[in-house]
Amino acid sequence: MRKNAEINATPVCQVKMQAISDAMSLLSGKWKFHILGTLIEGSTLGFMDLLREVNGIGSKMLSKELQDLEMNKLISRTVMNTKPITVSYSITEYGKTLSPLIDEMAKWGIDYRKSVYGK
Amino acid sequence: MRKNAEINATPVCQVKMQAISDAMSLLSGKWKFHILGTLIEGSTLGFMDLLREVNGIGSKMLSKELQDLEMNKLISRTVMNTKPITVSYSITEYGKTLSPLIDEMAKWGIDYRKSVYGK
């Protein structure tokens, strides 16, 4: 009988598990993928644009999620010198590295739908 | 000025967003990736094995997460005719289709760590 972890005790697994935890903590919540996806697609958008594009989100959540994403350098926030003042959000180069992951997620989700609701 | 969503109103975006929501809802929570990753790596494990392998999880959460995953056909549960009775959990063929997604997530997380804590 086995008393201690064996599989996940290997260094390579430890590193992978840690990595997944890291990624999940940055991308957790109901809205982050939607916001990132929208910014990847739409390049540069203001706060109100995002409020309209991200279906169902409220201003409180949008504000909070944008702060999170900016803190993690996935998006950038620039106050524009316009009248009235506008703020433009866009994806960073680093944020763009999430594209393969987002695509993979979407791909799997699409296949999943097919398998559940018939092909 | 734009009053309505434009980017995400396109059918292709709607489908992608829906797909991501689907995938996220199946894989949400603190433990699902860990459990799936462990079962992909370890092939077949009992309840107590998983309790030991998945670092930090408690029996209540493990039980609940395993039920969720089984309901979604990502893992299978088999009661073995042994003494004492044991139950073996393993990844299904369908669950294995998550491998690319899990790998992509791990890959991104590893790169993220490098970029934060120096290369």
Next chain:
DNA sequence: TGACATAGTATCCAACAGGAAACTACTTTC
């Protein structure tokens, strides 16, 4: 017979996630 293994369930609780609505503050337009 008591310790220990199997696989969970039950109970209680704290923390967090997320939503609705109202509100701030500033500027431009009608």
Next chain:
DNA sequence: GAAAGTAGTTTCCTGTTGGATACTATGTCA
């Protein structure tokens, strides 16, 4: 001067997540 646009913040509330602890039920071994 009122309305409407910009970008948020504040408050209050509910529902979910997740953890600790204890417990059930069964069987084996020494």
